[in-house]
């Protein structure tokens with residue numbers, strides 16, 4: 001099977017095995033998946049099912065063992081060199097000695113943008129994540145949610161079409177998380193990005209996604225891919241609707257089927 005032209009990420013029979021002192025760990029086994037332009041894809045599954053590994057393969061931070069993977073029609077290495085993606089980590093991973101503005105500037109400095117272009121991009125991304133006025137603060141002066149927004153701004157600064165987000169809101173309380181979910185949806189619609197998003201939360205996955213990828217461990221594999229039937233417009237109270245609960249139910253069933261309790 002060949003990937004369709006609109007695939008941003010296309011995986012076929014993708015396998016990745018880590019060699020460890022305790023023997024091989026099959027982190028990804030025969031993964032087939034297409035992420036299309038403009039998709040919001042969530043990856044959900046228990047610890048160790050390969051969610052982070054899959055994102056890291058897309059980002060060229062890990063190399064596949066076998067199978068095929070392309071990013072924007074290129075190898076992950078070429079895509080990385082072409083700055084195809086922005087990456088948002090689980091912890092905000094901001095440099096504490098740099099102000100918010102200087103943190104966002106970092107990838108732009110590395111890429112050689114002049115000061116004027118840097119300032120323009122910083123202002124635009126701060127606006128996108130509603131952090132205007134905080135540019136001269138240091139990360140420790142911001143709340144956890146604001147730090148995560150700053151880290152999203154940094155990933156958006158060089159305007160890659162693909163955003164990889166590894167459980168960005170996992171450490172935040174539920175109210176803040178709800179708020180950031182709403183903001184992220186707005187930002188996604190506004191910017192037309194393609195987003196790959198790792199989460200442990202069923203409501204978060206269902207609320208955000210156009211497509212939900214359910215994964216299961218030992219070996220790490222995809223057990224279900226759910227195309228969301230929810231409308232694009234999603235107020236938070238959509239989570240009470242029968243349609244939402246039905247999708248959440250299917251995700252939960254998928255997780256249950258792939259879960260082993262024998263540990």
Ligand SMILES: Nc1ncnc2c1ncn2[C@@H]1O[C@H](COP(=O)(O)OP(=O)(O)OP(=O)(O)O)[C@@H](O)[C@H]1O
Nearest residue numbers: 018020025027046047048049050051052053054220
């Ligand atoms: N660098 C590595 N070397 C060896 N094994 C690894 C390495 N990175 C991950 N693994 C193993 O590969 C499997 C998949 O890990 P991965 O981090 O991708 O899972 P995950 O689904 O993201 O888990 P979590 O939800 O806990 O973040 C796990 O068994 C993990 O222990």
